[in-house]
Amino acid sequence: xxxxxxxxxxxxxxxxxxxxxxxxxxxxxxxxxxxxxxxxxxxxxxxxxxxxxxxxxxxxxxxxxxxxxxxxxxxxxxxxxxxxxxxxxxxxxxxxxxxxxxxxxxxxxxxxxxxxxxxxxxxxxxxxxxxxxxxxxxxxxxxxxxxxxxxxxxxxxxxxxxxxxxxxxxxxxxxxxxxxxxxxxxxxxxxxxxxxxxxxxxxxxxxxxxxxxxxxxxxxxxxxxxxxxxxxxxxxxxxxxxxxxxxxxxxxxxxxxxxxxxxxxxxxxxxxxxxxxxxxxxxxxxxxxxxxxxxxxxxxxxxxxxxxxxxxxxxxxxxxxxxxxxxxxxxxxxxxxxxxxxxxxxxxxxxxxxxxxxxxxxxxxxxxxxxxxxxxxxxxxxxxxxxxxxxxxxxxxxxxxxxxxxxxxxxxxxxxxxxxxxxxxxxxxxxxxxxxxxxxxxxxxxxxxxxxxxxxxxxxxxxxxxxxxxxxxxxxxxxxxxxxxxxxxxxxxxxxxxxxxxxxxxxxxxxxxxxxxxxxxxxxxxxxxxxxxxxxxxxxxxxxxxxxxxxxxxxxxxxxxxxxxxxxxxxxxxxxxxxxxxxxxxxxxxxxxxxxxxxxxxxxxxxxxxxxxxxxxxxxxxxxxxxxxx
Amino acid sequence: xxxxxxxxxxxxxxxxxxxxxxxxxxxxxxxxxxxxxxxxxxxxxxxxxxxxxxxxxxxxxxxxx
Numbered sequence: 199x200x201x202x203x204x205x206x207x208x209x210x211x212x213x214x215x216x217x218x219x220x221x222x223x224x225x226x227x228x229x230x231x232x233x234x235x236x237x238x239x240x241x242x243x244x245x246x247x248x249x250x251x252x253x254x255x256x257x258x259x260x261x262x263x264x265x266x267x268x269x270x271x272x273x274x275x276x277x278x279x280x281x282x283x284x285x286x287x288x289x290x291x292x293x294x295x296x297x298x299x300x301x302x303x304x305x306x307x308x309x310x311x312x313x314x315x316x317x318x319x320x321x322x323x324x325x326x327x328x329x330x331x332x333x334x335x336x337x338x339x340x341x342x343x344x345x346x347x348x349x350x351x352x353x354x355x356x357x358x359x360x361x362x363x364x365x366x367x368x369x370x371x372x373x374x375x376x377x378x379x380x381x382x383x384x385x386x387x388x389x390x391x392x393x394x395x396x397x398x399x400x401x402x403x404x405x406x407x408x409x410x411x412x413x414x415x416x417x418x419x420x421x422x423x424x425x426x427x428x429x430x431x432x433x434x435x436x437x438x439x440x441x442x443x444x445x446x447x448x449x450x451x452x453x454x455x456x457x458x459x460x461x462x463x464x465x466x467x468x469x470x471x472x473x474x475x476x477x478x479x480x481x482x483x484x485x486x487x488x489x490x491x492x493x494x495x496x497x498x499x500x501x502x503x504x505x506x507x508x509x510x511x512x513x514x515x516x517x518x519x520x521x522x523x524x525x526x527x528x529x530x531x532x533x534x535x536x537x538x539x540x541x542x543x544x545x546x547x548x549x550x551x552x553x554x555x556x557x558x559x560x561x562x563x564x565x566x567x568x569x570x571x572x573x574x575x576x577x578x579x580x581x582x583x584x585x586x587x588x589x590x591x592x593x594x595x596x597x598x599x600x601x602x603x604x605x606x607x608x609x610x611x612x613x614x615x616x617x618x619x620x621x622x623x624x625x626x627x628x629x630x631x632x633x634x635x636x637x638x639x640x641x642x643x644x645x646x647x648x649x650x651x652x653x654x655x656x657x658x659x660x661x662x663x664x665x666x667x668x669x670x671x672x673x674x675x676x677x678x679x680x681x682x683x684x685x686x687x688x689x690x691x692x693x694x695x696x697x698x699x700x701x702x703x704x705x706x707x708x709x710x711x712x713x714x715x716x717x718x719x720x721x722x723x724x725x726x727x728x729x730x731x732x733x734x735x736x737x738x739x740x741x742x743x744x745x746x747x748x749x750x751x752x753x754x755x756x757x758x759x760x761x762x763x764x765x766x767x768x769x770x771x772x773x774x775x776x777x778x779x780x781x782x783x784x785x786x787x788x789x790x791x792x793x794x795x796x797x798x799x800x801x802x803x804x805x806x807x808x809x810x811x812x813x814x815x816x817x818x819x820x821x822x823x824x825x826x827x828x
Numbered sequence: 829x830x831x832x833x834x835x836x837x838x839x840x841x842x843x844x845x846x847x848x849x850x851x852x853x854x855x856x857x858x859x860x861x862x863x864x865x866x867x868x869x870x871x872x873x874x875x876x877x878x879x880x881x882x883x884x885x886x887x888x889x890x891x892x893x
Contacts, residue, residue: 428881435877447872447884448848464886469875659851778849778870778890 199265199405199728200224202304204237204828205325207318209392210251210310214325217828219304224730225740226819229261229304230295231287232699232744234276237307238285239747240824244754248280249366249391251311257298257357257397258305260701264296264405264483265727266417268424268715269703271296271483273357273374279644280391281368281384281544281600282621284752287644288372288380289698291482297355300401308394317358317396319349322403330395334364337537338373345398358396359386360539362588366390367598369544369623373536377490377506378482381541383622383644384600408729416726420715425486429711437479437489438510438705439468441654445627446518448657449777450635452628453518454573455554456617459628459774459781465523466513475529480506482703489705493529500530508532514626515546520553520576527577534581538588547623548597548604549583554615561608567592617766620645620758624766630774631784632656634683637794638690641763643748649704651690655712656683668712678780680790684797692741696720699744743818746802746810750820753809760808763795843882845874849890856882 206215219233227233234256246252255277262270273295279286298304302323315330333341342356355374362370363386370386371379380386389395407413424430432440445451449460475495481488494504508516508528516522516531535542555561556571563569567586569579586594597604602621605613617624622645629635638651655668662672669689674682693716697707700720708716717734724730724737732740752758764770765786773783799806803814815821843856845863852867856874860882864871871889874882 432877432881432883440877440883443884443886444848447886462886464873467875467885469877469885472877659846780849 199262199407200730201406202259202299203302203323204305204307205303205320207306207308207325207327208310209308209312209316209327209394212327214327216303216325220827221730223827224261224728225732227744228696228699228740230258230263230272230699230701231274231276231289232695232740233305234258234274234287235285235744235747235751237305237828238276238278239751240826240828241307241309242278246278248278248283248286248388251392252309253278253388253391255308255385255388255392255394256305257308259295259299259303260699262723262727263701264299265407266413267484267700267702267723267727268417268420269482269485269706270701271485272698272701272703273298273380274698274701275357275372275380275385277385277388278755279383280366280387282645283756284620284758285644285748286383286385286388287748288382288385289649290372290374290378290380291485291703292355292375292378293483294355294357294374294378294399295701296483297399297401299405300403301399302401302403306397308392311392315393315395317345317394317398320397320399320401322401330393333395335361337361338539339376339537341396342375345396349398349400351400354398354400356396356398358539359389359394360537360588362538362540363387363390365588365590365598367540367587367590368600368603369541371539371541373539379536379539379541381543382647384541386539386541407727409726413723413726416722420719420723421486424706424714427711427713429714430487433487433489433705433710434479436468436472437491439471439491439508439513441510442513443467444657447778449774449781450627450629450632450657451514451518452624452626454521455519455550455615456628456768456772457554458776459630460776461518461523462776463523466517466525466528470525471508475525477504485703485706487705495526495529498526500526503530503533505529505533505536511543511626515542516580519546519550519626520580521550521573522576522580524577527580531580531584534584538585540584540588543626544600544623545584545587546626547617548587548601549580551601551616552583552593552597555608555612558615560610560612560615565593565596565608569593614767617768618646619765620752620762622646628774629765630769630786631777631781632677633680633786633791633794634677634686636765636769636786636791637683637798638687640765641687641795641798643745643752650694651687652709653686653690654709656686658712660712664712668708678784680787680794684794685801688798688801691745692738693717695741695745696737699741700724739818742802743820746804746814746818747820747823749802749804749808749810750823758808760795760799760806763808764791843880845872845882845884848884862888
């Protein structure tokens with residue numbers, strides 16, 4: 199599992215090199231997101247233009263991807279983000295990273311800019327740069343098929359971009375397979391700027407497991423524990439949609455940008471989807487839960503459309519945030535963003551904002567190419583707007599550079615309603631009543647994002663004696679509480695950093711059930727699969743190193759500090775209008791939020807301005823970065 | 829509606845859900861479509877993703893304190 203290479207590709211010169219990964223570096227950064235961050239920090243010159251040839255795109259497989267690990271399927275893609283100017287990082291499931299490892303590589307470091315479109319062909323230890331002129335203009339469903347036909351192998355896995363990436367939409371995503379997307383921070387835009395249409399991989403090399411019998415035995419032990427749970431059974435049926443009804447009923451969904459926190463119209467619930475559109479489900483590599491729905495629209499305006507998904511997030515971004523109550527429109531919009539390669543989270547957020555401005559009279563039809571953005575017209579205009587953004591057409595071009603730039607262009611105090619952190623659009627939940635969720639989103643190293651730390655179990659009301667066993671310290675069972683929640687976020691940040699570096703799907707962790715694997719289990723898996731003996735404390739230290747390096751990267755590129763670790767002002771001033779009694783009439787208390795921030799920084803070993811202290815850098819060995827070990 | 833003729837089921841044997849208002853445990857009768865929390869009185873719409881797992885679909889009637 200350890201003997202995989204890093205491939206270095208310069209698209210300007212055509213030069214291709216490779217290196218092995220020293221075990222010392224594995225012990226410092228593992229793989230996946232962690233080692234991607236090391237490579238990015240080391241190979242990117244400070245201040246590089248994200249759309250210039252100097253930006254470095256790093257594609258990485260997790261340390262355990264492709265092995266006998268529940269949910270060991272994840273691929274991480276990093277670069278400097280053209281959307282935020284900060285860390286760009288996105289993570290996706292599917293089959294790409296196991297195939298990359300079977301082809302002999304764990305990480306690809308891509309820089310430069312060719313004169314004409316290209317794609318990479320990675321096969322059994324070899325990397326080739328191939329012409330992609332004939333692929334330019336194809337969508338993300340056509341591109342893999344064309345490459346498989348060209349290379350004569352239907353088992354090739356492809357990571358590619360669509361029209362949004364080609365048109366340099368700042369929140370274009372990267373896609374692999376029918377379903378999987380690396381959406382956040384605009385990595386598809388970076389690929390588009392490099393005229394890199396796709397990366398195709400195929401491998402037949404053995405991935406040697408250090409202690410195969412023990413690894414398999416432990417793998418099945420974990421799989422049984424996961425699959426025997428009620429959570430997994432429900433996940434197998436509803437997928438991540440299972441989270442929609444509880445969060446909506448509780449009142450922590452963001453509706454009409456931030457106008458409401460619950461959808462009273464229940465048209466979008468999962469049971470309707472299962473009854474009318476679901477064709478069953480499928481799974482990513484190494485997953486027994488198979489949460490990926492297959493669906494088809496059987497009649498009406500979008501009759502015949504087929505796809506995979508939707509996720510909980512699809513429903514939030516293309517449903518409640520834009521106040522669309524039509525399942526058909528959600529599915530058709532998902533199909534469209536998938537085809538053109540657009541981050542649906544960012545797209546939903548920016549369209550919800552535009553509709554909010556329209557309904558407040560801040561913009562009108564003169565701004566919107568004559569489109570009526572009334573909330574009640576959402577299902578009519580959603581697809582039109584998505585298409586316009588993907589093609590940079592008219593009003594879509596105003597939105598295509600992201601919400602901060604769009605707010606500057608529109609002016610008229612529109613920025614007050616622009617919901618973002620560090621330039622990345624706000625998550626689809628309304629976190630005003632839940633300080634733990636709010637802190638995680640505010641401090642995330644890639645901007646407004648729940649997947650850096652979300653402690654979903656905080657909403658379960660777990661007793662303190664239980665959380666003490668789960669985390670090693672007591673956490674208040676009250677999700678309205680501020681106390682103890684900074685420690686929870688710090689803990690979850692480290693866990694998710696670890697999980698992303700191992701290449702494991704978070705749905706196989708305590709993200710969704712307190713009985714699922716976490717540090718202890720991964721310490722054992724790492725040993726059985728790789729032979730690396732890393733204790734729980736050592737894993738936390740590695741995760742702390744990786745997370746702090748991300749923080750350093752952001753400071754290096756844009757001087758981000760404490761001022762960048764807050765949610766938008768509306769979260770501290772405007773009360774929620776609906777929900778259960780614990781979420782109704784709630785907004786964040788800024789003084790208490792500041793106390794959480796103080797504690798959070800202290801736990802990381804950062805100063806009160808959010809900058810890593812010198813002694814922290816020394817203790818983590820980061821004072822020597824960039825160290826250029828590879 | 830649930831199996832009770834006069835209103836939502838309030839029984840003590842069946843599948844369990846958690847009240848999202850007060851976090852009390854609520855027993856749900858098999859195939860029930862609505863259930864009332866015996867602690868706070870909030871009434872929920874119910875659906876069944878599997879025959880033995882009940883889930884809250886939404887609020888039928890709120891009982892805010």
